[in-house]
Amino acid sequence: xxxxxxxxxxxxxxxxxxxxxxxxxxxxxxxxxxxxxxxxxxxxxxxxxxxxxxxxxxxxxxxxxxxxxxxxxxxxxxxxxxxxxxxxxxxxxxxxxxxxxxxxxxxxxxxxxxxxxxxxxxxxxxxxxxxxxxxxxxxxxxxxxxxxxxxxxxxxxxxxxxxxxxxxxxxxxxxxxxxxxxxxxxxxxxxxxxxxxxxxxxxxxxxxxxxxxxxxxxxxxxxxxxxxxxxxxxxxxxxxxxxxxxxxxxxxxxxxxxxxxxxxxxxxxxxxxxxxxxxxxxxxxxxxxxxxxxxxxxxxxxxxxxxxxxxxxxxxxxxxxxxxxxxxxxxxxxxxxxxxxxxxxxxxxxxxxxxxxxxxxxxxxxxxxxxxxxxxxxxxxxxxxxxxxxxxxxxxxxxxxxxxxxxxxxxxxxxxxxxxxxxxxxxxxxxxxxxxxxxxxxxxxxxxxxxxxxxxxxxxxxxxxxxxxxxxxxxxxxxxxxxxxxxxxxxxxxxxxxxxxxxxxxxxxxxxxxxxxxxxxxxxxxxxxxxxxxxxxxxxxxxxxxxxxxxxxxxxxxxxxxxxxxxxxxxxxxxxxxxxxxxxxxxxxxxxxxxxxxxxxxxxxxxxxxxxxxxxxxxxxxxxxxxxxxxxxxxxxxxxxxxxxxxxxxxxxxxxxxxxxxxxxxxxxxxxxxxxxxxxxxxxxxxxxxxxxxxxxxxxxxxx
Numbered sequence: 001x002x003x004x005x006x007x008x009x010x011x012x013x014x015x016x017x018x019x020x021x022x023x024x025x026x027x028x029x030x031x032x033x034x035x036x037x038x039x040x041x042x043x044x045x046x047x048x049x050x051x052x053x054x055x056x057x058x059x060x061x062x063x064x065x066x067x068x069x070x071x072x073x074x075x076x077x078x079x080x081x082x083x084x085x086x087x088x089x090x091x092x093x094x095x096x097x098x099x100x101x102x103x104x105x106x107x108x109x110x111x112x113x114x115x116x117x118x119x120x121x122x123x124x125x126x127x128x129x130x131x132x133x134x135x136x137x138x139x140x141x142x143x144x145x146x147x148x149x150x151x152x153x154x155x156x157x158x159x160x161x162x163x164x165x166x167x168x169x170x171x172x173x174x175x176x177x178x179x180x181x182x183x184x185x186x187x188x189x190x191x192x193x194x195x196x197x198x199x200x201x202x203x204x205x206x207x208x209x210x211x212x213x214x215x216x217x218x219x220x221x222x223x224x225x226x227x228x229x230x231x232x233x234x235x236x237x238x239x240x241x242x243x244x245x246x247x248x249x250x251x252x253x254x255x256x257x258x259x260x261x262x263x264x265x266x267x268x269x270x271x272x273x274x275x276x277x278x279x280x281x282x283x284x285x286x287x288x289x290x291x292x293x294x295x296x297x298x299x300x301x302x303x304x305x306x307x308x309x310x311x312x313x314x315x316x317x318x319x320x321x322x323x324x325x326x327x328x329x330x331x332x333x334x335x336x337x338x339x340x341x342x343x344x345x346x347x348x349x350x351x352x353x354x355x356x357x358x359x360x361x362x363x364x365x366x367x368x369x370x371x372x373x374x375x376x377x378x379x380x381x382x383x384x385x386x387x388x389x390x391x392x393x394x395x396x397x398x399x400x401x402x403x404x405x406x407x408x409x410x411x412x413x414x415x416x417x418x419x420x421x422x423x424x425x426x427x428x429x430x431x432x433x434x435x436x437x438x439x440x441x442x443x444x445x446x447x448x449x450x451x452x453x454x455x456x457x458x459x460x461x462x463x464x465x466x467x468x469x470x471x472x473x474x475x476x477x478x479x480x481x482x483x484x485x486x487x488x489x490x491x492x493x494x495x496x497x498x499x500x501x502x503x504x505x506x507x508x509x510x511x512x513x514x515x516x517x518x519x520x521x522x523x524x525x526x527x528x529x530x531x532x533x534x535x536x537x538x539x540x541x542x543x544x545x546x547x548x549x550x551x552x553x554x555x556x557x558x559x560x561x562x563x564x565x566x567x568x569x570x571x572x573x574x575x576x577x578x579x580x581x582x583x584x585x586x587x588x589x590x591x592x593x594x595x596x597x598x599x600x601x602x603x604x605x606x607x608x609x610x611x612x613x614x615x616x617x618x619x620x621x622x623x624x625x626x627x628x629x630x631x632x633x634x635x636x637x638x639x640x641x642x643x644x645x646x647x648x649x650x651x652x653x654x655x656x657x658x659x660x661x662x663x664x665x666x667x668x669x670x671x672x673x674x675x676x677x678x679x680x681x682x683x684x685x686x687x688x689x690x691x692x693x694x695x696x697x698x699x700x701x702x703x704x
Contacts (some may be wrong), residue, residue, distance in 0.1 A: 016045065019044075019045060020045075134437050134438050134441065135261075135437075137437070137441055138257055138260070138261050138437050139261055141218065141221070141222070142214065142218060142261065142262070144217075144221075145214045145217055145218065148210050148213055148214045148217075149210070149211075149214055149262070149265075151206075151210050152206075152207050152210035152211050152214070152262075152266065153269065155203040155204070155206040155207035155210065156203070156207045156266065156269055156270050156273070157273060158199065158200070158203040159199075159200045159201075159203035159204040159207055159270070160200075160270055160273040160274050160277065161200075161273075161277070162196040162197070162199045162200030162203065163196075163200045163274065164274060164277040164278060164281070165192070165196045166193055166196050166197060166200070167281075167408050167411035167412055167415070169189050169192050169193045169196070170193065170407070170408065170411065173189050173190070173193070173404075207266065208266075211262045211263065211266045214262045215258055215259050215262050215263070218258040218262070219254060219255055219258040219259075222254040222257065222258055222440070223250055223251075223254050225444060226249065226250055226254060226440060226443060226444055227250060229443060229444050229445075229446065230246060230250075230443060232448055232452070233446065233448045234448040234449045234450040234516070234517065235450075235511070235516040235517060236449060236474070236475040236476065236517065237446070237448065239475075239476060240475075240476065242323075242327050243327065243330055244323050244324065244325075244326040244327025244328075244330055244331075245323050245327070246443075247326060247330070248319070248322065248323035248326060249439055249440055249443060252319065252322065252323075253319070253437070253439055253440050254440060256437075257437040257440055260437075267422055268422070268423065270419075271419035271420075271422040271423050272419075272423060274415065274416070274419045275416055275419045275420060275423065278412045278415055278416040278419070279416060281408070281412055282409060282412050282413065282416065285401065285405045285408060285409045285412070286392075286395060286400065286401050286405065286409060288391070288395065288400075289388060289391060289392060289395070289401075289409055289413075292384075292387065292388060292391060293384065293388065293413055293416070300377065300380065300420065303373065303376055303377060303380070307369070307370075307373040310369055311366070311369070311370070314362060314365060314366045314369070315366075317362050318359060318362045318363060318366065321355065321358050321359040321362055322359055324355050324358075325352065325355040325356060325359060328348075328351055328352050328355055329352065332348045332352070385413075388410070388413060389410075392406045392409065392410070449475070449517075449518065450515055450516070450517060450518050451532065452515075452536035454531075454532055454533045454534045454535050454536060454539070455533075455535055456529060456533045456534045456535060456538075457534065457535040457538040458527075461526070461527055461542055461623050462492050462527050462623065462651075463490075463492045463526075463527070463542070463622075463623030463624050463651065463652060463653040464489065464490070464491060464492060464525075464526070464527050464528070464653070465489065465490035465513065465524070465525070465526055465543075465624055465653060465655075466487075466489050466490075466524070466525040466528070467486050467487050467488050467489070467509065467522070467524055468487055468522050468523050468524070468525065469485045469486070469487055469521065469522035469523075470483055470485070470486045470487070470509075470512065470519045470521070470522035470523070470524060471483055471484055471485055471486070471519060471520055471521045471522055472508060472512060472517065472519045472520055473520060474517070475517075481676060482505050482508045482676050483505045483508055483509070483512075483519070483676045483677075484675075484676045484677045485522065485677070486505065486509065486522070486673070486676070486677065486678055487522075487678065488671045488678055488681060490624060490653040490654075490655050491653055491668075491669075492623070492651050492652065492653045493651060493652070493653070494653060494654070494668040494669060495654045495655075495656060495666070495667040495668050495669075496653070496654070496655050496656070496667060496668065496669045496670075496671060497655075497656045497657070497658070497663070497664035497667035497669070497670045497671070498655060498656070498657045498671050498673065499657075499658075499661075499664055499670060499671070499672055499673070499694065499697060500672060500673035500674055500693075500697070501674070501697070504673040504674055504675065504676065505673050505676045506628075506657045506673055507628060507657065509673075510545065510626055510628050510655070510657065512524060513531070513543060513624075513626065513655075514540070514543065514545050514626070515531060515532065515539065518532075526539075526542075526543070526624075531543075541620045541622065542620075542622050542623045542624060543622060543623070543624040543626065544617035544618075544620050544622035544624070544625055544626065545617065545626045545628065546610070546613045546614050546616075546617045546625075546626065546627050546628065547613070547628050547629070548628055548629030550601075550609050550610055550612070550613030550616075551600060551601075551613075552597050552600060552601030552604070552609055552612060552613070553597075553600075553601075554596075554597070554598065554599045554600070555596065555597065556591070556593065556594045556595060556596055556597070557586055557589070557592075557593050557594070557595050557597060557612065558573060558593040558594060560597060560601075560612055560616060561573050561576060561577065561593075561612060561615045561616050561619055562616075562619065563616055565619065565620070568619065572619055573593065573615075573619065575619075576615040576616075576618040576619035577611075577612075577615045579614075579615070579618050580611045580612070580614035580615040580618055581611055582608070582611035582612055582614070582615050585608055585611075597609075597612075614627075622652065623651070623652060623653065624652070624653045624654075624655070625652055625653070625654045625655070626654075626655045626657075627654065627655070627656050627657065627658075628657045629657055629658060629659070661697065661698050664684070665684045666684075667683075667684070668683065669681065669682065669683060670682060670683065670684060670687055670694060672687065672692075672693045672694045672697070674693050679692070679693045680692050680693050680694050
């Protein structure tokens with residue numbers, strides 16, 4: 001945009017110069033009008049220049065064009081109205097040297113350049129709009145903490161007022177030292193300095209305490225909300241998102257977003273109040289020096305804006321790198337047996353060190369850029385202070401201010417510069433933390449693809465399950481159809497075995513029955529009703545799953561058997577454990593049902609964990625029991641004993657998935673899957689007589 005603007009500004013400048021030459025012909029009659037003549041000149045120039053700009057930019061209009069032209073036209077008369085403070089400006093621009101015209105164009109061009117650098121143009125407006133919207137979402141989360149925040153703002157105001165008055169009385173003390181000694185005035189000046197110092201310190205402490213309390217409450221609340229949202233998500237979400245990313249959002253990002261608003265609001269409002277108060281005192285001391293200090297603001301804004309853009313990008317990169325490092329650690333620790341079994345300790349250490357080096361490189365880059373930014377800022381501040389001291393010295397010689405006034409002004413200027421920088425930095429820092437909030441809100445507001453809004457919870461349930469023309473593809477592989485028009489039934493009092501080669505769709509059928517996913521077509525019915533219409537907890541109490549690799553939680557055996565249930569009696573727990581053939585080894589453990597299973601049940605063998613998982617399912621007295629390779633780690637005799645015990649309740653429908661063919665031979669019905677389709681269905685003798693897919697599976701199993 002800038003090169004195009006310069007190309008259009010050159011012919012506009014020439015047209016403006018020609019117009020001013022024509023207006024100069026009427027100088028004698030216009031000059032006698034005084035200041036109104038300058039506004040009349042501007043009124044003539046404005047429509048002409050707008051028309052010329054419109055012709056020059058035909059077909060490519062710019063939203064900044066009217067602003068730029070109006071500024072070029074109205075700047076000279078505006079300056080004339082207040083210019084007598086700085087010198088003797090010309091009355092009419094048409095009669096002034098060309099340097100004045102160049103000065104007006106240069107001032108407007110610099111203003112537009114700063115406007116673009118600050119990101120107020122179309123290019124940055126879209127991204128800032130999104131950041132600001134996210135920021136307001138974070139602010140709204142603090143509604144419940146409004147009393148604490150209001151108290152913090154009250155103490156903040158008191159602290160700032162006290163800090164602002166201290167330099168004023170310091171200047172009074174210096175002026176009193178240079179005059180005839182007045183004990184009363186000197187005493188009161190000292191008294192007010194002490195009172196305001198003590199009061200501001202106490203108020204600042206109360207302010208900080210209330211803000212920290214608000215942050216602590218917000219962190220706990222956000223982590224609870226985010227975790228509650230995460231556990232409601234569908235299985236596809238957890239397959240797409242790594243565990244390290246989720247833990248990073250729960251720990252690091254929730255902390256960052258919770259701290260950013262209160263802390264930055266604390267510093268921002270404190271700085272804003274101080275800037276207003278300090279500038280008020282500075283103007284009362286010397287308005288000329290105050291105008292001089294304003295030179296620093298646009299320069300610092302431009303530098304700060306450029307730094308904020310870079311800083312935000314680096315913060316996001318560092319967050320992602322830290323999350324990746326955490327994922328490497330969790331993956332290695334959780335798979336330590338595999339790492340040790342393949343002797344890849346050094347490779348894993350190198351992989352982790354690589355992620356650490358990447359994070360360190362990003363942090364070094366962040367620190368280097370911050371060092372350069374601070375250097376530029378210090379140079380600008382030092383240059384301004386030298387100019388300020390020189391001008392202040394000249395005003396002391398002219399008798400415009402006293403030495404005490406200059407000391408007070410310098411103290412104010414040192415503070416106001418810091419707070420102006422803080423105001424610029426805080427807004428950028430808040431937006432830089434928006435990246436963390438955006439990811440948190442993305443997870444917090446994500447709607448799961450599998451809804452759990454069913455309300456049906458009948459008192460009586462038979463347990464008849466019907467798959468009707470079910471077709472399914474996993475979200476991560478939508479082009480590969482795992483199930484193709486699958487139809488079969490699970491009847492109460494019967495055992496149905498689902499068999500097939502790996503990848504034939506057996507576990508997918510179980511996942512759909514458990515509503516981990518939704519089928520793309522077809523439906524699954526429970527007692528003739530689609531399973532999505534049942535209440536979530538009711539459905540998973542009536543349809544219980546025991547997987548091949550059961551997951552136990554750290555805690556006691558009792559806690560794991562009664563997981564998700566309340567008020568279970570000892571008789572119910574013992575009965576479930578006995579039915580799963582787990583009561584024997586439980587009594588052998590020290591503590592019995594109170595024995596700790598360790599993290600993920602690592603204190604137990606695989607077979608013991610499977611029996612506890614079966615107990616956890618049986619204590620719910622489900623109408624449909626799904627055993628997905630649930631007894632694969634048990635010997636044949638123990639597996640047969642568990643099956644006989646499980647099948648004692650004739651009203652229960654049982655679905656068995658097993659590679660061990662002896663497990664399915666006694667099933668009432670066997671459903672054979674091949675390539676995601678049901679190819680055979682019947683009892684063991686019937687299917688063996690057909691010598692089809694099931695017969696080949698049995699022969700293959702026997703050969704192995």
